[in-house]
Amino acid sequence: MSAAVAPAKIAKPVKTTKPAKQPPAAERVYSHIKQAVLDRRYEGGTLLTEGDLAEAVGVSRTPVREALLRLEVEGLIRLYPKKGALVLAVSAQEIADVVETRLLVEQHAARKAVPAGPGLIARLEELLEEQKAQAAAGDLAALSVSDRCFHAEIVRDAGNEILSRLYDQLRDRQLRMGVAVMHSHPDRIAKNITEHTEILEALRAGDADAAAAAVHQHVSWVKHLARGDAR
Structure with a gap:
């Protein structure tokens, strides 16, 4: 009696991953x-x-x-x-214009964000931890992004899509100014994190006036930079 012949295995086609297409x-x-x-x-x-x-x-x-x-x-x-x-260097007028716009939008958003939901509080806590790690590593570019995201989360949570889109238009200027300020005023890195914590605590406590006041103090500090160029 002849030995049974095992059926031949059918090879499955190997999927090839196409290389990612480069942008133009x-x-x-x-x-x-x-x-x-x-x-x-x-x-x-x-x-x-x-x-x-x-x-x-x-x-x-x-x-x-x-x-x-x-x-x-x-x-x-x-x-x-x-x-x-x-x-182009960041001009004094640009700094003044951005600060004025941020105050109008962010103080209003901070008030509207009260009472802050658990999702917003958790996200702000996460961003604060990121900022602490980035500050310790000296990664100012990443820190500037996290800093800006902290404020943008509050603006988005306020629920006004038109204001959110307006705020998004400030993104590039905020990032550039953020890195410039931290380079020229390294002491502000720790102070920024402290002030972010104060904003978070006011939102957590449900105190709209305190949240708006903390935002005003935090953003207004940049006003004195409008006396000259921040390179």
Whole structure:
């Protein structure tokens, strides 16, 4: 009697993962420059050339020109024909305008966020812990993002979509100013975390007046920077 022959196994097709499609070249250049400006790798007063940027990102000069035109419209750079692009410093007027807008939006949002739900309180606690870890690591770019997120969560929780969209338009200016302030005033890092804690405690206690007052004290400190440029 012959031995039984095991049935042949049918090989399953191997799924291949397609490589992630890269964003268009102009978008890559735009993201590279913008992030470098926001976290101060390209500081105010830096002159950027098309050739250097093309080499840094690995593209031709054409997408570099497209990206620079877009960034000029956003007010981050100024183009000079045949010379390059100058990274604009944060101006005194810009600081004053951002502070004024933030106070209008954030104090109103802090009042509306009371009584704060457990979801908002938990998220603010999480962001505070992130800020402490980032401060200890000296990661000012990440700290600026967490700082801004802390305030944005309160604005979103207030439930006014129009105000939330308005506040989102301040994002890039807030991030850039946040890093600039922490570089020039390192003592503010610990103070910011303390003041965030005060805002959180007022929200936790359900005290709308105290929450608005804590926001006012925290945001208004930047006003004195409007006396000169924050580079």
